Each structure stands twice: as structure tokens, then as C-alpha cells.
Amino acid sequence: xxxEVLALEKVNLRVDEGELVAIVGGNGAGxxxxxxxxxxxxxxxxxxxxxxxxxxxxxxxxxxxxxxGLVFQNSDHQLFSESVKEEVAFGLRNFGFPxxxxxxxxxxxxxxxxxxxxxxxxxxxxxGGEKKRLCIALVTAWDPIVLALDEPTVGQDHLNKVRLLxxxxxxxxxxxxxxxxxxxxxxxxxLQPRTVVMSGGRIVADGPAASIFTNFELLESSGLRQPQLxxxxxxxxxxxxxxxxxxxxxxxxxxxxxxSSGSQTAFGKG
Amino acid sequence: MAKAIYEGxxxxxxxxxxHRLDPRVKMLLSIVLFALALLGFNFYQxxxxxxxxxxxxxxxxxxxxxxxxxxxxxxxGVFVVAINLLAGGTVVESIVLAVRFLxxxxxxxxxxxxxxxxxxxxxxxxxxxxRDFVFAFATSIRFVPxxxxxxxxxxxxxxxxxxxxxxxxxxxxxxxxxxxxxxxIVNSLVRSGELAEAMESRGxxxxxKPTSMDVLRLKINDWAALSLIIPGGALLIWLYIYVI
Amino acid sequence: xxxxxFSFTYAGSTKPAASHVTFTVGEGDVAVLAGLSGSGxxxxxxxxxxxxxxxxxxxxxxxxxxxxxxVQETPTYELAKKVGFLFQNPENQIxxxxxxxxxxxxxxxxxxxxxxxxxxxxxAMDLLGIRDLAKRSPSELSDGQKQRVAIAGxxxxxxxxxxxxxxxxLLDPHTALEVVRLTKELNKRLGLTVILVEHRLELVSxxxxxxxxxxxxxxxxxxxxxxxxxxDGLEEVGLSLPPVVEVQRKLGxxxxxxxxxxxxxxxxxxxLWR
Numbered sequence: 001x002x003x004e005v006l007a008l009e010k011v012n013l014r015v016d017e018g019e020l021v022a023i024v025g026g027n028g029a030g031x032x033x034x035x036x037x038x039x040x041x042x043x044x045x046x047x048x049x050x051x052x053x054x055x056x057x058x059x060x061x062x063x064x065x066x067x068x069g070l071v072f073q074n075s076d077h078q079l080f081s082e083s084v085k086e087e088v089a090f091g092l093r094n095f096g097f098p099x100x101x102x103x104x105x106x107x108x109x110x111x112x113x114x115x116x117x118x119x120x121x122x123x124x125x126x127x128g129g130e131k132k133r134l135c136i137a138l139v140t141a142w143d144p145i146v147l148a149l150d151e152p153t154v155g156q157d158h159l160n161k162v163r164l165l166x167x168x169x170x171x172x173x174x175x176x177x178x179x180x181x182x183x184x185x186x187x188x189x190x191l192q193p194r195t196v197v198m199s200g201g202r203i204v205a206d207g208p209a210a211s212i213f214t215n216f217e218l219l220e221s222s223g224l225r226q227p228q229l230x231x232x233x234x235x236x237x238x239x240x241x242x243x244x245x246x247x248x249x250x251x252x253x254x255x256x257x258x259x260s261s262g263s264q265t266a267f268g269k270g
Numbered sequence: 271m272a273k274a275i276y277e278g279x280x281x282x283x284x285x286x287x288x289h290r291l292d293p294r295v296k297m298l299l300s301i302v303l304f305a306l307a308l309l310g311f312n313f314y315q316x317x318x319x320x321x322x323x324x325x326x327x328x329x330x331x332x333x334x335x336x337x338x339x340x341x342x343x344x345x346x347g348v349f350v351v352a353i354n355l356l357a358g359g360t361v362v363e364s365i366v367l368a369v370r371f372l373x374x375x376x377x378x379x380x381x382x383x384x385x386x387x388x389x390x391x392x393x394x395x396x397x398x399x400x401r402d403f404v405f406a407f408a409t410s411i412r413f414v415p416x417x418x419x420x421x422x423x424x425x426x427x428x429x430x431x432x433x434x435x436x437x438x439x440x441x442x443x444x445x446x447x448x449x450x451x452x453x454x455i456v457n458s459l460v461r462s463g464e465l466a467e468a469m470e471s472r473g474x475x476x477x478x479k480p481t482s483m484d485v486l487r488l489k490i491n492d493w494a495a496l497s498l499i500i501p502g503g504a505l506l507i508w509l510y511i512y513v514i
Numbered sequence: 515x516x517x518x519x520f521s522f523t524y525a526g527s528t529k530p531a532a533s534h535v536t537f538t539v540g541e542g543d544v545a546v547l548a549g550l551s552g553s554g555x556x557x558x559x560x561x562x563x564x565x566x567x568x569x570x571x572x573x574x575x576x577x578x579x580x581x582x583x584x585v586q587e588t589p590t591y592e593l594a595k596k597v598g599f600l601f602q603n604p605e606n607q608i609x610x611x612x613x614x615x616x617x618x619x620x621x622x623x624x625x626x627x628x629x630x631x632x633x634x635x636x637x638a639m640d641l642l643g644i645r646d647l648a649k650r651s652p653s654e655l656s657d658g659q660k661q662r663v664a665i666a667g668x669x670x671x672x673x674x675x676x677x678x679x680x681x682x683x684l685l686d687p688h689t690a691l692e693v694v695r696l697t698k699e700l701n702k703r704l705g706l707t708v709i710l711v712e713h714r715l716e717l718v719s720x721x722x723x724x725x726x727x728x729x730x731x732x733x734x735x736x737x738x739x740x741x742x743x744x745x746d747g748l749e750e751v752g753l754s755l756p757p758v759v760e761v762q763r764k765l766g767x768x769x770x771x772x773x774x775x776x777x778x779x780x781x782x783x784x785x786l787w788r
Contacts, residue, residue, distance in 0.1 A: 094432025
């Protein structure tokens with residue numbers, strides 16, 4: 001589906017309901033361009049993009065956005081209302097929900113994302129992490145079949161990333177279809193998603209996290225940094241990818257008994 | 271149409287004879303052409319002015335671009351013709367008026383298309399305009415492409431929330447601009463704050479008379495051009511007023 | 515550079531943004547300031563080059579000294595000669611239409627002679643490998659290139675200290691690493707003292723000579739990377755520890771030091787296995 005300056009080329013991708021898919025690549029790989037094709041912001045020049053079987057060329061952006069909820073990278077590009085609840089209501093009203101339903105959905109979304117206390121506050125006074133949560137909350141309010149997050153962790157501090165991780169886990173538990181576009185592999189690693197790697201406008205790999213993230217050359221050539229635990233798992237030739245710190249610790253302990261905690265080896269660059 | 275105006279005023283880097291002239295000379299050229307366009311009110315004068323605008327434009331390899339700007343301004347030109355006809359003018363008079371307008375557009379465009387924003391800044395400083403003003407002006411121009419990109423991203427984001435900018439009556443359409451304008455304005459304000467920090471961190475205001483890396487100096491080409499423009503322009507202006 | 519019991523409350527605010535901050539950074543050090551959003555890191559940085567208190571008024575107590583100058587009493591343009599400041603968003607610190615003119619901005623402000631400006635600008639562009647971008651417009655550049663332009667614009671003033679406020683948070687992984695490496699290289703080549711705010715410790719723990727952890731406006735702990743990464747209570751602060759460090763902490767490795775990156779850890783693992 002090339003654009004004016006071949007931003008995407010021969011992309012073949014299929015996402016099924018309830019899947020969690022990570023789309024990774026460096027800046028300029030075409031990830032955001034791909035996302036914009038999903039809700040019709042961009043229409044394919046050649047090839048087709050179909051949502052639930054229907055080509056996107058047959059619907060407007062508004063119609064498609066109702067089904068495909070995009071959360072853009074920069075929250076400051078969206079917030080404008082007088083209150084947090086008005087902000088959530090905005091999208092719902094655009095999509096034609098009746099007033100009574102709007103109120104109910106706003107309350108539900110805010111509470112689900114821990115923003116209930118702030119419903120009367122001005123969105124512009126929220127912290128960076130809160131704004132990001134609000135942007136995700138307002139998209140879930142209209143229950144799109146797919147939730148697509150564009151670089152949700154950029155500019156967020158560690159605590160907010162931990163919260164975001166929890167948030168994504170909950171979305172998965174709620175059986176939503178979630179797409180995450182990101183170059184932050186450390187963030188994605190614990191989720192162990194199906195991972196699609198993009199580079200130069202093409203899809204260069206598509207597979208489970210365990211095989212993609214352990215492939216150093218693939219990641220490097222696509223402008224990405226391998227997560228430390230994956231690198232560790234490969235270097236130590238562990239049969240299991242270390243999905244989290246505890247898994248790594250457990251394996252290391254099991255493999256070689258008690259560790260010399262009084263070890264005199266001063267290693268590392270102090 | 272707005273895009274056409276933007277394109278008509280945007281500098282393109284080229285190395286034609288005209289582009290390489292000192293910006294003050296280019297400014298003088300455009301002012302002379304502008305004056306001729308304003309003064310001309312009969313058929314012959316218009317032809318002369320038209321040729322005089324077309325020649326530097328061609329030398330600047332920008333004739334096509336100028337033509338496009340002019341062509342798109344024709345809608346306004348037609349408007350001018352219509353009003354004048356209604357006010358009781360003749361057809362010829364109306365067309366002359368319209369052509370005048372187009373020449374004014376072309377002569378202004380000529381300057382901006384051949385002069386880089388840097389050069390523009392130098393010219394303003396040479397005119398001894400206050401440094402703060404020139405800096406603010408120059409910085410605003412520098413951020414125009416950035417603002418446009420912000421605008422596109424904001425529009426995309428709001429469209430993805432169901433905002434439809436091309437539907438509804440005039441009142442609805444204006445109201446639909448609010449979700450686009452507010453983020454744009456807020457972002458610009460935040461940006462100004464960051465720029466202010468950066469300015470301060472790089473010593474802005476340290477010295478009453480800041481210097482600059484390049485100094486405007488007239489070269490042979492410039493003197494040659496001036497020797498054509500100044501007497502030629504003066505002569506034509508006199509001719510337009512008293513003779514033809 | 516030293517902070518002595520520095521406290522600051524922004525005008526109109528009731529809570530201090532920084533309280534009783536005391537630390538020193540020696541010449542040639544690379545100090546990393548880490549902490550959550552809103553913990554006071556930005557405030558501390560801005561107190562180094564004078565933005566606090568000269569642009570941001572408020573209640574100021576304690577002292578900050580840079581190269582022997584007391585920041586509170588020195589105008590920002592004097593400090594600008596010694597302290598280069600790099601902001602998070604590369605776009606919003608580039609003013610001019612061409613790369614070379616933006617780099618020259620600081621020198622023009624100081625009133626240097628045009629020839630000197632030209633020399634120093636060329637030097638800075640060569641140092642950062644961006645000479646070929648001299649006449650380009652900043653809006654056409656990649657993020658990494660923009661950061662280099664911004665760095666050149668600071669270095670051109672011959673500072674002895676370079677302060678960077680989250681320079682990598684908006685960059686992609688490879689560009690982020692490039693900026694970090696570049697910073698270390700400048701530290702080595704020019705002897706620049708570097709103070710860097712970065713909360714992704716795995717990016718900077720190998721280049722830092724000192725880590726200062728900030729929480730709620732005060733210093734939580736400071737020391738060498740080894741000391742800080744082995745200390746208790748780091749989880750409370752909410753810092754992002756490099757996973758390989760977390761693994762070692764959980765394994766109970768304490769004295770003797772820990773490996774700061776995966777390669778080092780892997781090298782040492784066989785030695786520790788009995």
C-alpha cells in the first residue's frame with residue numbers, strides 16, 4: 001500500500017479478534033503510517049485494507065474510528081475540553097451515542113482508569129501520565145473493536161510505564177483486541193506479544209515475542225535495542241526466555257546452587 | 271487556495287542571477303515593480319509592467335511558480351472585475367484593474383520566492399529595526415512548517431474521535447474548529463515558553479548590539495542591477511505619471 | 515559545581531520544588547540526575563544555568579555555585595558562557611532558518627566579531643560531524659541531527675559544563691544511544707563536565723561517574739553507580755533499574771560490585787558458578 005513517497009510497501013498483515021499485536025521498528029519505519037490506514041486517515045493507493053471484511057475506502061474516518069480506536073502519541077494534541085468528563089464525552093457525542101448512554105460510558109471509562117476523582121478537573125492541568133491515561137480512557141469509552149496505541153511510553157517515567165503495563169494487561173483480560181506501536185522493547189517484553197517488525201516501510205518479521213526479541217541482528221538492523229533480559233537469556237543459552245526478572249533469577253539459582261554473595265569479584269565499571 | 275499563497279511566498283533555494291543578488295537589491299526591484307503596477311492604469315502601461323515582471327521572474331526560473339500563484343489569485347481578480355463592472359466601469363477598465371492586482375501579487379511574490387528568510391532577516395536588521403522585533407518575526411517564520419505539522423497531527427487525532435470538519439452548516443463548522451484550535455494554541459504557548467528558556471540559555475540580550483555571522487555587502491552584480499533598476503525605474507515611473 | 519542546601523519554591527506555588535539539595539559535581543565528571551516526573555530534577559538543572567531564579571522567580575534559599583560564580587548573583591548571559599543547556603525537545607531550541615546560523619546564535623548574542631563567529635561555528639560543526647548540514651533548514655533534519663545541531667549551538671560558546679534535560683526521551687533507541695555516546699565522547703575529548711537527567715538508567719549507568727537520585731524535591735541517595743544501584747529502598751523511589759541489575763540484586767550479590775550491563779554480567783557469571 002504505497003503512499004506518495006513509498007511510505008509503505010507490500011504490507012500484508014492480518015489481525016484477529018482478541019489478539020495482542022506489537023508493531024515495532026525505529027522512527028520512519030512506517031508504523032504510524034500503517035496505523036493511519038486502519039481508521040481511514042490514509043487510504044491505500046494499491047492493495048486493500050479491510051476492517052471486519054469491509055474495505056476502508058468505503059467508509060469515512062468517523063465511521064472507521066468508531067471501530068478502530070487510535071490513541072496518538074502526543075496527548076497534548078487532543079485535549080481541549082473544560083473538564084475531564086467533557087473530554088471523554090466529546091468522542092461519544094461525535095459517534096452519536098444518546099445523552100444518557102454518554103453519561104454512563106463516561107463514568108465507566110473514568111472509573112476504570114482511576115480518573116474518577118478528576119472528572120471535573122481541566123484536562124490541561126493533569127500530569128503527563130494522567131493525560132496519557134485519559135487519552136486511552138476516552139477511546140475505550142466508545143468500545144471500539146480494536147484499540148491501537150501509538151508509542152504510549154514515549155516521555156513517560158518508570159512509574160507511569162508500570163501503570164501502563166497494568167492497563168494493557170487489563171485490556172487484554174477484558175478480551176479487547178490491542179495493537180501497540182512502539183520502539184520501547186523493554187516495555188513490551190513482559191507482555192510477550194505477537195510481534196511485527198517493520199523497517200523501511202516493509203514488514204520484515206512477524207512472530208511470537210520469544211523468537212523475535214531474541215534475534216539480535218533482526219532488531220539491530222531495524223533500529224531497535226534488544227531488551228536486557230532477552231539478551232541475557234540468549235547469552236546464557238537459557239531454554240526459556242527470561243520473561244521477567246524473577247524468572248531469570250529462578251533459573252540462575254536453580255542452575256547453580258547458592259551464589260557467592262560474599263564474592264570478591266569486583267566486576268562492572270565502578 | 272491558502273496552500274497556493276503559502277507556496278507563492280515560500281523561498282526555494284536556487285542559484286539564479288536574481289537569487290544571488292543582495293536582498294536589498296531584490297527588495298528594491300520588487301518595490302519598483304509594485305509601484306509601476308500601482309501607477310499603471312492604461313493598457314500600454316500594463317503591458318510594459320507585465321513584461322517587466324515576467325523578465326526577472328524568468329531569470330529567477332520562477333516564472334511557472336509565479337504564474338500559478340497569479341492564476342489562483344484570478345478568482346479574486348474576477349471578483350474585482352465583477353465589482354467594477356457593477357459600479358459602472360467599462361470592460362477594459364475592469365480588466366486593467368484585475369491585471370493590476372495580479373501584478374501586485376506577482377511582484378510581491380517575486381521578492382519572497384527569491385529571498386531566503388535569513389536574507390530577509392538581514393535586510394530588516396539593516397533597516398535598523400529593533401532586534402527583538404526582527405527576531406520574533408524571523409522565528410515565527412521558522413516555525414511555520416512546524417505549526418503546520420502540529421495542525422495536521424491535531425486534525426488527525428480529532429478526526430479519530432469522530433470529529434467531522436467538512437460537515438454541517440457554517441455555525442457548526444466554526445464550532446468544530448475549537449477542538450483543533452485549542453490544542454494548537456496551547457502547544458504554541460508551551461513552545462514559546464521552551465523557546466524563551468533556550469534563548470536565555472544562549473545569552474540572548476547579553477549585548478545591546480548583537481553581531482551577525484554574515485555581513486551584507488554589495489557586489490558587482492548588485493551594482494550592475496542597481497544601475498538598471500534605479501534609473502530605469504525612475505524613468506518609467508515618470509513616464510507613467512506624465513507621459514503615456 | 516556545587517549545590518549547598520538549595521531550596522526553591524516557584525512563585526505561586528505552596529510546595530517547594532527542591533528542598534535542601536546539596537551535592538557537588540567535580541570537573542570532568544559525568545553526573546546523572548534520576549527521579550520520577552515532578553521530582554525536582556528540572557528545577558535543579560535550571561538552577562545551574564540561572565534560569566532559576568532569573569526567569570523563574572520564587573523563594574530561593576541556599577546557594578548554587580558554578581565555576582566559582584554564585585548563580586543567584588550572576589546574570590544568565592554570563593552563566594551561558596560557562597554552562598551549555600540542552601533541552602528535551604530538539605525542535606524547540608533551534609531558532610534560525612539554517613543550521614549554521616542557529617549554531618552561531620549564541621555568539622551573535624555575545625557580540626563577537628563576524629570572523630570569530632564563522633571560525634567557531636565551523637569548529638563546532640566539524641566536531642559534531644554536521645558540516646555538510648550547514649545550509650540546511652532545521653525542519654528537514656532527523657531528530658538525531660537536530661540534537662547535534664543543538665549541542666553544537668551550546669558548545670560553540672566554549673562552556674565547561676554541559677547540562678542535558680532528558681535529551682533522549684523523545685528519541686528512538688538507536689538515536690538515544692548515539693546521543694548518550696556522543697555525550698561521553700565530548701566529556702572525554704573536551705573534558706566537559708556533564709550533568710544529565712535521564713530516568714532510563716540502563717542507558718547511562720555505564721557512562722556515569724556519579725548518580726544522584728531525587729525524590730519529592732530532595733536527594734534520596736547519591737554516589738557512584740555501583741553504590742547507588744546496590745542501595746536499599748530504590749524500589750520506593752520508582753526508578754527504572756536496568757533489568758540485569760535487578761537480577762543481581764535479587765540474587766543477593768552485594769559487596770564486590772555488580773555488573774552494570776549484560777555483557778559484563780555474562781562474563782562474570784561462570785566465575786560465580788561453583
